[in-house]
Amino acid sequence: MNTETEPAAEQRHAPSEDANFIVNIIAAAGDHDGPALRRQLANLDPADIADVIEHVPLETARTIAKMVGRYLPPEFLAELSWERREEILPELPNDYVGRALGQLDTDDAAAVAADIDEKQLGRVLAAADEDTRLAVEEALSFEEETAGRLMQREYVAAPEGDSVGDVIDRMREDSAELPDEFFEIYVVDALMRPIGAVRVSSLLRARRETPLIDIMRSPLILIRQEMDQEEVAQTFQKYHMASAPVVDGAGRIKGMVTVDDIVDVISEESEEDLLKLAGVSEAAQTDSVFKSVRARAPWLLVNLGTAIIASWVISNFEGSINQLIALAVLMPIVASMGGNAGTQALAVAVRAIASRDLTEGNAPRYILREAMTAVSNGAIFAVVLAVVVSIWFQMPLLALAMALAILINFACAGLAGILVPLTLRRFGADPAVSSSVFVTFVTDIVGFLAFLGLATLILLS
Amino acid sequence: MNTETEPAAEQRHAPSEDANFIVNIIAAAGDHDGPALRRQLANLDPADIADVIEHVPLETARTIAKMVGRYLPPEFLAELSWERREEILPELPNDYVGRALGQLDTDDAAAVAADIDEKQLGRVLAAADEDTRLAVEEALSFEEETAGRLMQREYVAAPEGDSVGDVIDRMREDSAELPDEFFEIYVVDALMRPIGAVRVSSLLRARRETPLIDIMRSPLILIRQEMDQEEVAQTFQKYHMASAPVVDGAGRIKGMVTVDDIVDVISEESEEDLLKLAGVSEAAQTDSVFKSVRARAPWLLVNLGTAIIASWVISNFEGSINQLIALAVLMPIVASMGGNAGTQALAVAVRAIASRDLTEGNAPRYILREAMTAVSNGAIFAVVLAVVVSIWFQMPLLALAMALAILINFACAGLAGILVPLTLRRFGADPAVSSSVFVTFVTDIVGFLAFLGLATLILLS
Numbered sequence: 001m002n003t004e005t006e007p008a009a010e011q012r013h014a015p016s017e018d019a020n021f022i023v024n025i026i027a028a029a030g031d032h033d034g035p036a037l038r039r040q041l042a043n044l045d046p047a048d049i050a051d052v053i054e055h056v057p058l059e060t061a062r063t064i065a066k067m068v069g070r071y072l073p074p075e076f077l078a079e080l081s082w083e084r085r086e087e088i089l090p091e092l093p094n095d096y097v098g099r100a101l102g103q104l105d106t107d108d109a110a111a112v113a114a115d116i117d118e119k120q121l122g123r124v125l126a127a128a129d130e131d132t133r134l135a136v137e138e139a140l141s142f143e144e145e146t147a148g149r150l151m152q153r154e155y156v157a158a159p160e161g162d163s164v165g166d167v168i169d170r171m172r173e174d175s176a177e178l179p180d181e182f183f184e185i186y187v188v189d190a191l192m193r194p195i196g197a198v199r200v201s202s203l204l205r206a207r208r209e210t211p212l213i214d215i216m217r218s219p220l221i222l223i224r225q226e227m228d229q230e231e232v233a234q235t236f237q238k239y240h241m242a243s244a245p246v247v248d249g250a251g252r253i254k255g256m257v258t259v260d261d262i263v264d265v266i267s268e269e270s271e272e273d274l275l276k277l278a279g280v281s282e283a284a285q286t287d288s289v290f291k292s293v294r295a296r297a298p299w300l301l302v303n304l305g306t307a308i309i310a311s312w313v314i315s316n317f318e319g320s321i322n323q324l325i326a327l328a329v330l331m332p333i334v335a336s337m338g339g340n341a342g343t344q345a346l347a348v349a350v351r352a353i354a355s356r357d358l359t360e361g362n363a364p365r366y367i368l369r370e371a372m373t374a375v376s377n378g379a380i381f382a383v384v385l386a387v388v389v390s391i392w393f394q395m396p397l398l399a400l401a402m403a404l405a406i407l408i409n410f411a412c413a414g415l416a417g418i419l420v421p422l423t424l425r426r427f428g429a430d431p432a433v434s435s436s437v438f439v440t441f442v443t444d445i446v447g448f449l450a451f452l453g454l455a456t457l458i459l460l461s
Numbered sequence: 462m463n464t465e466t467e468p469a470a471e472q473r474h475a476p477s478e479d480a481n482f483i484v485n486i487i488a489a490a491g492d493h494d495g496p497a498l499r500r501q502l503a504n505l506d507p508a509d510i511a512d513v514i515e516h517v518p519l520e521t522a523r524t525i526a527k528m529v530g531r532y533l534p535p536e537f538l539a540e541l542s543w544e545r546r547e548e549i550l551p552e553l554p555n556d557y558v559g560r561a562l563g564q565l566d567t568d569d570a571a572a573v574a575a576d577i578d579e580k581q582l583g584r585v586l587a588a589a590d591e592d593t594r595l596a597v598e599e600a601l602s603f604e605e606e607t608a609g610r611l612m613q614r615e616y617v618a619a620p621e622g623d624s625v626g627d628v629i630d631r632m633r634e635d636s637a638e639l640p641d642e643f644f645e646i647y648v649v650d651a652l653m654r655p656i657g658a659v660r661v662s663s664l665l666r667a668r669r670e671t672p673l674i675d676i677m678r679s680p681l682i683l684i685r686q687e688m689d690q691e692e693v694a695q696t697f698q699k700y701h702m703a704s705a706p707v708v709d710g711a712g713r714i715k716g717m718v719t720v721d722d723i724v725d726v727i728s729e730e731s732e733e734d735l736l737k738l739a740g741v742s743e744a745a746q747t748d749s750v751f752k753s754v755r756a757r758a759p760w761l762l763v764n765l766g767t768a769i770i771a772s773w774v775i776s777n778f779e780g781s782i783n784q785l786i787a788l789a790v791l792m793p794i795v796a797s798m799g800g801n802a803g804t805q806a807l808a809v810a811v812r813a814i815a816s817r818d819l820t821e822g823n824a825p826r827y828i829l830r831e832a833m834t835a836v837s838n839g840a841i842f843a844v845v846l847a848v849v850v851s852i853w854f855q856m857p858l859l860a861l862a863m864a865l866a867i868l869i870n871f872a873c874a875g876l877a878g879i880l881v882p883l884t885l886r887r888f889g890a891d892p893a894v895s896s897s898v899f900v901t902f903v904t905d906i907v908g909f910l911a912f913l914g915l916a917t918l919i920l921l922s
Contacts, residue, residue: 071559175666200661205636270731292834296805309796315790328789329776333768340764344757347739450562
């Protein structure tokens with residue numbers, strides 16, 4: 001192939017998607033062939049190394065960590081999922097991990113340190129230098145999923161009197177102290193409170209003598225250390241920010257959050273919502289069968305409870321079913337259609353709450369719209385099902401009971417779909433978790449009760 | 462309040478969340494009071510202006526566009542949702558929109574232009590300058606949701622022979638030509654093919670005489686113009702990139718994608734997955750009831766079809782139900798538990814496919830794990846339900862039929878949960894859309910058939 005006319009315009013192929021490569025790694029680990037593992041892994045991009053370690057069996061991952069971990073670039077630790085990281089960290093030498101924490105940006109170092117068990121962490125920090133130890137201990141003092149954990153302590157700040165030239169000269173001098181990558185520098189007052197931000201690209205194109213305050217962006221959106229990471233992500237997304245300063249209670253700058261960390265937060269949070277809605281507490285590629293069962297069984301158990309209550313509702317109409325077996329044939333349709341209408345309303349509401357489209361202020365309008373949507377769809381399917389039942393069973397009164405039951409169940413489904421997550425949020429709970437149980441509980445009970453009750457009333461009494 | 466000790470460390474309060482503010486805007490629009498609207502809106506951040514326009518009724522939004530649109534910063538157009546944008550664009554003067562397209566970065570200009578109807582677009586582009594017209598027409602020539610649409614045509618490139626000083630000097634000279642914000646500059650060969658990238662922050666700290674090729678990151682990950690935006694987002698996420706050059710078929714640089722655009726893509730794509738799994742084709746804050754009905758009715762119709770088939774299965778066992786009414790009481794439990802187990806497996810599979818954790822290569826391992834998880838949970842709930850049924854109905858053989866049916870339905874649920882999305886993907890379809898219908902179809906049919914069939918066989922034949 002002629003490399004002059006065929007440049008590398010293709011997507012880079014991830015080694016983890018190359019079955020041969022993975023087979024070779026597993027074989028080399030099985031043979032405890034350290035040199036082969038090192039040859040194949042050490043020169044990859046850290047993201048690819050992490051990817052390979054995610055895609056091999058646990059035993060292989062442990063062997064890689066034990067035999068060649070010390071030769072891998074420390075960034076691969078930051079790229080691993082926390083589950084796999086937790087599994088291989090005990091296999092890595094403490095002095096390597098200590099040095100790695102010092103080389104990573106503090107946000108990544110904190111994420112790695114959080115997955116080291118307490119006993120090993122003591123030894124790792126003893127092997128790390130003083131600065132690293134202090135930075136990691138401070139980061140770990142914040143709760144998980146807050147800005148304090150997400151931020152890196154490295155940032156560039158300049159006093160408000162500085163010119164563009166002053167800052168550039170200072171950065172050239174203190175080059176070793178700077179973060180690996182930064183998009184903005186922050187202009188601070190005498191008390192270290194950020195008052196504006198200057199894009200690095202603006203610094204480059206401005207003349208040296210320009211005062212920073214002439215080109216800074218202000219007012220500045222500040223992130224509090226204890227702010228939840230989901231709120232941080234929403235702020236970044238709304239204002240299209242590249243980075244933001246993180247401040248303490250007195251407004252003093254303590255670190256910065258950059259947009260590349262936000263990318264991970266957003267996909268984590270939306271993934272969580274998807275899984276929670278389906279009743280899975282967590283899921284990871286590296287999960288064992290045991291872990292998967294444990295993540296799913298609790299919700300199935302709750303569902304069992306609601307299903308038994310629904311059955312009990314049915315058992316109260318045994319007499320009716322005995323008189324008209326068609327009731328048993330048709331009743332699952334009412335529950336199933338209602339359940340689906342409820343799930344649709346719920347998914348729309350959970351998404352709208354997560355993206356802040358649905359707030360306390362406009363909730364009444366949303367509820368009204370959901371109610372009207374539910375009743376409209378209910379009317380459509382009430383008519384359709386009345387026709388189906390009339391043709392199938394030739395019983396107009398049964399068709400009427402079906403139509404009314406569908407209408408009632410759709411209305412309840414729409415309201416439950418929006419009111420359940422709103423109520424959960426009002427009580428401080430996560431609107432995604434356990435919403436589905438409540439909603440299908442409502443649609444099952446209402447579905448069976450309305451259909452069997454109406455049929456009994458209209459046809460059998 | 463003392464501003465010395467209480468700085469603005471709080472999250473900025475969005476005007477759209479201030480009910481009074483919104484009420485005032487609606488009132489001013491109702492009075493056609495242009496000056497009041499302008500006074501309240503024109504100085505807000507463009508993201509906040511867009512937010513307000515999203516949160517008011519359609520009529521108010523149209524009045525705002527008509528009366529004061531021309532005084533608003535053009536960036537607010539880029540911040541609007543496409544639905545609302547489409548609704549208010551016809552109210553804006555064509556020359557304002559033409560100028561706005563010229564002031565926005567080309568990726569935002571293309572997004573706005575895509576929502577203008579064809580007739581108005583002709584007039585808008587006639588009012589825009591030549592460069593803007595060409596850039597927009599080129600952008601629109603790419604398919605939606607590709608890198609070609611996502612990229613901006615403004616970027617900074619430097620020949621491979623340049624030093625840091627050369628680039629900085631040239632940027633100061635051509636300052637007006639530069640993109641609003643950029644994180645990296647690209648080093649290109651004589652044919653304009655990117656061979657490396659230099660972070661702006663690295664440029665700042667390097668000495669002027671340093672050759673670019675000494676500090677550039679290489680090899681470079683390139684994005685093809687026709688690459689799907691979801692793939693672009695995954696690449697950014699995996700390699701933690703701040704920006705990447707977009708190239709044509711010959712590998713020549715045509716534009717760049719920056720991470721702040723990726724943030725929007727990731728939340729859009731994951732939101733789509735969540736809604737599709739729930740059977741909602743699309744949802745937006747500004748949807749009317751009619752639009753919501755239309756987005757949800759099709760899937761409900763499909764569900765109606767599968768529910769009727771499930772009922773037909775039941776109708777084949779009318780004789781059995783007539784002999785033993787407990788069958789009608791208990792059969793929904795089997796279907797409901799199976800449906801939930803299937804939804805759990807499906808959510809995990811869809812997430813794993815979206816994040817590329819689940820590939821062709823490791824699919825067999827995932828399938829095996831799902832099967833084992835399903836059988837394990839099936840065994841647990843088979844035992845629990847056998848106990849419940851024994852106590853409730855005092856019929857050991859009925860308990861046996863229930864236990865076996867649960868086990869069979871859980872196994873089918875787990876397999877359907879993973880095989881359905883994998884099969885959809887293999888045939889090039891979206892693994893999230895319509896997966897739920899197939900899976901609950903399987904669990905309903907299998908649930909009723911297994912329970913009623915086994916009960917008939919064990920107890921009644």
